[in-house]
Amino acid sequence: MSTPHGIHTIDTGFVRPGFDAAYLIVEAGHGAFIDSGTVHSVPRLLAALAEAGLEPAQVDYLILTHVHLDHAGGAGELLAQLPKATLVVHPRGARHMIDPSQLWAGASQVYGEEVMRRDYGHLRPVPAERVREAADGQCLELAGRRLQCLYTPGHAKHHMAIHDERARACFTGDTFGLSYRELDTDRGPFILPTTTPVQFDPQALHDSIDRLVALKPDRMYLTHFGPVGDIERLAADLHEQIDAMVAFAQAAAGKSDRHAWLCEALADLYAGRASAHGWHGGRKRLREMLNMDIELNAQGLEVWLDQQRRAHADATRRAAH
Template identity: 35%
Template sequence: MAAQPQNLGSDVHMIDTAMSGYSGITAAYVILGSRPCLVETGTATSAQVVRQALAGLGVGADDLATIVVTHIHLDHAGGVGDLAAAFPRARVVVQDTGARHLADPSRLMASARRVFGPAMDALFGELLPTDAARIDTVGDVGSVDLGDGRRLEGYHTPGHARHHLGLVDTATGDLYVGDAAGLYIPPDDASSLTGLGSSGEMGQMLPGTPPPDFDLDLALESLARFRDLRPTRLLFSHYGPITEVDDALGRAAQEMRLWVSIVRAARTDQGGQFDLDHAVAMVRERTRERYADLLARPEVAAKFEELSSTAASVNGIARWLENEDKRLSEANGQG
């Protein structure tokens, strides 16, 4: 049975989308009011869970005004087609680079099937197309009307994905970070409103650096942009709220830099070549003590590994490093 939505205050409710049957791994958020808005859909296989949660909050088929996704990865936007059909009056909002893939998901789905193979259907399901006439796009900046003078301000924040948006609620200062700040894993005793444990512990943060779009420089610029927005709270799609904004953004940058440095060292060990198994082993070895609290919770570590595997993150970093090498080589050649 799906968990009940958590009331985070100011008409904001967090919905556990129960990805792959797990709790506490992927969140959607609904902002109630005169123009209810859903932020993130979860996977296609989660669409029914989200529909039921919205119904429990009094949001009927004709009530939802907007569906917004931070980016088009299938754990965030896989349910768009199903939910657009279930809520026929809702506009769908996405960063403009990703809009065509919601209208025609065939290339996105083919790519995902190559990556995930037989596990694809169980993990994500099928992203159904959305009528292009219902899709609104955000470029570098844009806004979503939440009614009664309240808005979501959207900001293009690439680095994790070229089609990524950060979203700020003008009424609360909440910042929906998507995956631009990586994954946040609350401590066991975290409260629903702060994300902190009873002792004030913040929990664990992990980088999300998958191919093909990861770019360290862009990712760090996006984190700096988040900081400049001066949010009051971060709402992670993976997973939940945290009030320690500056600490969390600082740690997100630190984790990215650390993993990049380890993968770079792994390439050096192999004479500049990339060996995935060697790089993954180095990351695990050099972060074992750092992530000891998480590794002491093997069931939690396992579900987040399924969502965002070490191998996928290492592959994304390796691809970026290879592209950086090419750029430097071309620049030196031109010089």
């Protein structure tokens, strides 16, 4: 599907329909992709490019919000099909695009080799000369259209959002949470934050959300999934849930069944909020729909909690000396 201002939403096909999006911005015969999906997504992105009336050589940029594989796994393969495009990425993510072996190894520890090859495919390295590290606030020019790269940590340290001034829109990756169309009601979209191992930072995420809202965009373009409006309400929902999730993590400290307890607490939180939002599919259906997100959020909270405990222990030892 497409939206005004030459912005095309592309379903990458990852996991299920309506789960994972990449975007194509078209301006005066030039194109820029925002995120790539996985290796398996590349034919879909090239098909969307053709549907928009552009040749691969007319793409100037592939801009990555961050290098998690549902956003960037197909970057090397896609760039190989775009002879004039430059890959733009946060400096912390650049080395992982040039040599994705560490990225693969880290994700394989979480998902396993078999799942990795099935879901993500082979990660193709990007030649170093085709990679540009974006500075915070740097503006890219797409046929005169300004696309500003803004560092937005909290979900990941290597995360950035892209502000499209002309469209009054932000491409938010995972910073502005997850909002699936199946959970929309007559009250609008439903939203929840995403932590994901291993770099969740709640205060940084609060600050990043506020930074994007301060731009007063008309739309946020989420990877999971699609454009949403009603920005102020959704931002307030995200802030409330981040605080609730942190409280869950602290309450789970020391529990022998910490992970399972967190998963159920998160399911209760989301089910209660979805019901209050007017979604009446029930907790069981919501739990099935959000199973992957709940699992990853619980893992992200556990990693954060362990990091906090280690930092406190280190500070205590330093004070004792």
